[in-house]
Amino acid sequence: MSHRLVRAALVACAAALLAAPAAGAADNPWLSQRFLNFAHQGGEDELPSNTMYALKRAVAAGADALELDVGYTRDDVLVVMHDNRVDRTTNGTGSLNNLTLDEVRRLDGAYWFVPGRNAVHGLDPSSYPLRGVRTGEKPPPAGYTAEDFRVPTLEEVLREFPGVPVNIEIKGRDGSDDAVFFHGADLLAQLLNRVGRRDIIVASFNQRAIDRFHAAAPQIGVAPGIDGMASFLLANGSPGDGVVAFQVPITFRFGGQLLTITSPDTVTRAHDAGYAVHVWLSNDTEDRATYERLLDMCVDGIMAAAPMALQELLVERDVVRRERGRIVGLDPCGTRVAAASARARRGIVTLPMTRQGQSQERRAGTVTLRAGRRTLGRGRFELATGAARTTARVRLSRAGRRALAARPRLRVVADVRERVPASRRTLTLRG
Numbered sequence: 372m373s374h375r376l377v378r379a380a381l382v383a384c385a386a387a388l389l390a391a392p393a394a395g396a397a398d399n400p401w402l403s404q405r406f407l408n409f410a411h412q413g414g415e416d417e418l419p420s421n422t423m424y425a426l427k428r429a430v431a432a433g434a435d436a437l438e439l440d441v442g443y444t445r446d447d448v449l450v451v452m453h454d455n456r457v458d459r460t461t462n463g464t465g466s467l468n469n470l471t472l473d474e475v476r477r478l479d480g481a482y483w484f485v486p487g488r489n490a491v492h493g494l495d496p497s498s499y500p501l502r503g504v505r506t507g508e509k510p511p512p513a514g515y516t517a518e519d520f521r522v523p524t525l526e527e528v529l530r531e532f533p534g535v536p537v538n539i540e541i542k543g544r545d546g547s548d549d550a551v552f553f554h555g556a557d558l559l560a561q562l563l564n565r566v567g568r569r570d571i572i573v574a575s576f577n578q579r580a581i582d583r584f585h586a587a588a589p590q591i592g593v594a595p596g597i598d599g600m601a602s603f604l605l606a607n608g609s610p611g612d613g614v615v616a617f618q619v620p621i622t623f624r625f626g627g628q629l630l631t632i633t634s635p636d637t638v639t640r641a642h643d644a645g646y647a648v649h650v651w652l653s654n655d656t657e658d659r660a661t662y663e664r665l666l667d668m669c670v671d672g673i674m675a676a677a678p679m680a681l682q683e684l685l686v687e688r689d690v691v692r693r694e695r696g697r698i699v700g701l702d703p704c705g706t707r708v709a710a711a712s713a714r715a716r717r718g719i720v721t722l723p724m725t726r727q728g729q730s731q732e733r734r735a736g737t738v739t740l741r742a743g744r745r746t747l748g749r750g751r752f753e754l755a756t757g758a759a760r761t762t763a764r765v766r767l768s769r770a771g772r773r774a775l776a777a778r779p780r781l782r783v784v785a786d787v788r789e790r791v792p793a794s795r796r797t798l799t800l801r802g
Contacts, residue, residue, distance in 0.1 A: 401572070401592065401615045401647040403790045405702065406690050407672030408681050409538060410434040411651060412453055415489045416676040419481035419501055420460050421451045424512075424519040426528060433682035435693055436536040438651075438674045441525050442467040442555060444475055449525040449558050455544045455551070459483065460490045461522065466544060468551060472524070479505040481520045489676070525559075529566055534696075537568075538594075538618070538649070538674070541575035541584065552580035560587035574618050578611065585613040594618040594649070603644075604637065616647040616671070620654040621661070635729035638669050642732035643756055647671040659684060666690065669704035669730035691791045698792060704728025705793025706736060706754055708763075708785040712799040718772055720765040720800065722785065724752050727794070731757045736789035738763040740771065740800065742781060747771030747800075775802045 413425030414434070421439055429437070440453045444467055457463040457470070461478040481501035483490040496502070503509040505520035529537065541559060543552035552575060563571060564587070571591055575581050578596030585593050592615030595603070600617060602608035610617070621633045633650050641648045650665055651674040662684050665673055675681040685692055691700040709725040722738060734754040740747040750765035767775065775781050779802040787793040 399592075399615050399645050399647065402642070402645070402671065404435075404536065405647070405671040405791055406666070406685065406692055407435045407536070407649070408433065408678050408685060408692065409436045409438040409649065409672050409674040410678040411438045411653075411674040411676050413437065413439070414676060414678040415453075416487055416657070417679050419484035419520065420453055420490060421522070422480040422520055423523045423527070423531065424481070424501075424515055426523075426532065427515070427519065429678045430532065430535055432679045433686070433692075433694070434678040436538060436672065437528070437532065438538040438540070439525075439528065440540045440542050441559060442542045442551075443558055444468070444470055444472045446471050447558060448472040449555070449562060450475055451523050451525055451528055453542070455542055457522070459492075468544065475522050478522055479503065479520060480522050481505065526562060526566075529568065533568075534570075536570040536572075538572045538574060541573065541577070541580050543575075543577060543580070549577065549579065552577040553583055556580045556584040557587065560584050563588050563591055572616055572618075582611060585611075589613060592616070603640075604632070610646070614646060616649050617641050618649045618651060618674070620651055621665070622655055624654075633665070633668065633670065635668050635731065638730040639732045639756070642669075642730060649674060652676065666703050667729055669728040669732075700792070701795060702727075702789065702791055702793045704730060705789060705791075706734055706752070706761075706787055707794035708738065708787065708796045708798065709760070710798060712801060714801045715767060715772075715775055718767045720748065720750075720767065722750075722763045722765060724754065724761045724763055724787075726754060726759050734789055736787055736793060738765055739786045739788070740765055740767070740783045741786060742774055742783050745770060745774065747774060747783060775800060 410429035412420040414429045418425035418428050426437055439451045441449045442452055442455055443449050456466050460483055462482040463478040483492055485491045485498050504511050505517055511517055541555045572594055573584055573591055574594035576597050578598035581593050581596045593613045594616050595610040595614050599611035603610040619632045623630045623632055638648050648670045649672040650670050657676055662681055689700040691702045704727050706724050707727055709723040713720050713722055733756045737751050739749045748765045748767035748771045750763045752761055752763035754761045781800045783800045785796045
């Protein structure tokens with residue numbers, strides 16, 4: 372995402388927006404998706420931006436979701452490209468809006484791609500290892516075709532990845548032409564209404580484009596534009612109708628001042644209001660330390676220019692994520708049992724619970740005690756906003772009481788689940 376408009380709008384909205392407090396998004400499915408590794412533009416530092424080759428490689432490497440940008444051609448076809456102009460990433464020139472789909476399809480989407488650096492002009496031709504695959508001058512990598520290096524249509528991407536969540540940003544011309552934003556919003560609503568998918572978030576910096584899209588496709592969740600984001604963050608107002616997630620940078624520079632947008636407080640407020648938080652890093656350093664910091668803040672997803680590097684960290688830390696259709700790992704911000712042993716009294720086990728992670732949102736979940744494959748009991752807990760500790764009361768089942776009577780010091784596992792698997796601890800249960 373590139374962000375010329377944020378500067379004036381965030382400051383102006385701080386004084387101007389005085390809407391009623393946000394009601395939140397009840398039962399927001401995007402809060403149960405965490406943690407999401409979004410391949411931003413397909414991973415533009417590792418792979419050529421927004422090409423089918425990049426999207427396929429990123430998903431194969433473990434990315435959970437795709438982040439991409441759409442504009443439209445002269446013949447009103449939505450295509451996947453970050454910029455309104457084709458010059459930065461391809462061997463073409465001009466605005467998407469002035470080119471036909473056939474003209475766009477002939478372009479080489481990897482023409483200026485330099486591994487590790489995104490699109491860079493003016494280097495020695497040897498610096499561009501994938502230049503010419505689209506046009507047949509080089510053979511494609513094994514398992515891919517020349518067509519994987521062209522500019523894809525959005526419909527092609529949605530058809531190729533039927534089970535992968537997709538974040539779609541509506542682009543305009545130079546960030547300032549409402550007519551382009553609005554027409555893109557109309558075309559996108561028409562397409563998504565026809566496709567029928569719900570695992571999609573639509574975003575744009577232009578709030579009016581988001582509002583227009585939501586009115587035409589209310590079943591699709593959205594991320595607010597600049598006005599909605601500023602209303603919530605700066606004036607405690609509503610971010611707009613249909614919002615399911617905030618998509619924000621870590622920092623934003625206004626004049627000589629560096630403003631922090633993503634913080635534990637931001638995450639807390641968003642979560643308590645019922646919204647997920649997804650962070651893009653175009654304004655900030657992207658490295659392992661940044662990923663670690665965001666995980667500790669309890670964000671729900673990172674839009675990574677290097678999704679393969681992010682995936683390595685997620686696997687190493689065993690962060691909760693989807694693999695082959697099932698949830699694996701644990702939430703680094705999950706509430707955990709804070710005792711090495713506990714006593715059962717009249718069939719009730721009281722367990723101290725402690726908050727993990729820096730965000731302070733209210734939490735609720737269940738604790739299940741297991742011995743091997745046997746479930747011995749289950750209880751609930753609630754953790755108030757800002758509270759560091761609470762307790763869970765687990766009522767043992769008849770089988771649990773029998774097991775404890777047979778072995779007065781019983782080793783059990785406490786599985787904690789909130790919206791996703793939260794934590795796991797082995798402890799000694801005493802009768």
